[in-house]
Amino acid sequence: MSEPWKVSLHGGHSGDFCEHGSDTLREMLDAAVEYGYSTFGVTAHPPATDPKFLYEEEVEAGLSVIDLAQKFNDYSATCAELVSQYSDRIEILRGVEVEVVPESSFAESAATLRIDYNLDYVVGSVHWVDEMPFDTSQKDFDKALANRGGLELFLLRYYELVGEMIEQVRPEVIGHLDLPRLFSEGRSELDSDSVMKAVYTVLESAKANGCILDLNVGALSKGLASPYPAPWTVQLASEMGVQFCFGDDSHSVAQVGAGIEAGRAYLLEHGIETITTLTRENGTIVKKIVPLR
Numbered sequence: 001m002s003e004p005w006k007v008s009l010h011g012g013h014s015g016d017f018c019e020h021g022s023d024t025l026r027e028m029l030d031a032a033v034e035y036g037y038s039t040f041g042v043t044a045h046p047p048a049t050d051p052k053f054l055y056e057e058e059v060e061a062g063l064s065v066i067d068l069a070q071k072f073n074d075y076s077a078t079c080a081e082l083v084s085q086y087s088d089r090i091e092i093l094r095g096v097e098v099e100v101v102p103e104s105s106f107a108e109s110a111a112t113l114r115i116d117y118n119l120d121y122v123v124g125s126v127h128w129v130d131e132m133p134f135d136t137s138q139k140d141f142d143k144a145l146a147n148r149g150g151l152e153l154f155l156l157r158y159y160e161l162v163g164e165m166i167e168q169v170r171p172e173v174i175g176h177l178d179l180p181r182l183f184s185e186g187r188s189e190l191d192s193d194s195v196m197k198a199v200y201t202v203l204e205s206a207k208a209n210g211c212i213l214d215l216n217v218g219a220l221s222k223g224l225a226s227p228y229p230a231p232w233t234v235q236l237a238s239e240m241g242v243q244f245c246f247g248d249d250s251h252s253v254a255q256v257g258a259g260i261e262a263g264r265a266y267l268l269e270h271g272i273e274t275i276t277t278l279t280r281e282n283g284t285i286v287k288k289i290v291p292l293r
């Protein structure tokens, strides 16, 4: 059944436009309708602008930066068509999940994508530190850590990059705020004094820039104990008045809607009674507060 709080602002990565996704975008949207989403944000990964930022599976598929640019172009056109085809059943938003690479020009790339493709909104995520991917495998994670001199130093740089991304890109949504937990869950550095301070600074910036935090339930399907972000961060964000919205981070039909109920219970447990979503109103995208019960 459709409920107003059944919203995902991060996901819809399909096999059509993403090498590590499966199922077609149309199949994913059908699944989103079936789950009862009121709004489903599709946030494709951006095309790499330099071959050194291609993901392993893109290299294996023999894709070039030109192919990826073409694919993003196709995504944008296809998704725009689907937005209107599905509009009587579900509100689909057409977005992108931007990156922080290259570090010298990511903000320009994000702005270009937003404008050139007239996207509804942007999710800002950090998947690279020192231009090294860290959420792709434990091995990649350990390599990125070694490069920084350990987990705490890595985390401090990670949150610094999140802060720079917020200030420079001003995304509507901040993706999976404590993503490094994926390969470091339970380690004490995650909530050391200096890391907590860094998170506080990021949250202040999120609040000042009106960003919504992605309560990303994809963490659950990856075996983590709680969604991103961790309980203490949810608590802190809530005390600071930073808003949340759900993201299923779906990369297949099976992941569409999975974990959203658990995410709702998680927010309610922390005393959070509303989420903030995005919706189309008179041709523009506006924020909307939705009760969780």
Ligand SMILES: [Zn+2]
Pocket: 013, 018, 020, 045, 251
């Ligand atoms: Zn992905």
Ligand SMILES: [Zn+2]
Pocket: 097, 125, 127, 175, 176
């Ligand atoms: Zn992501």
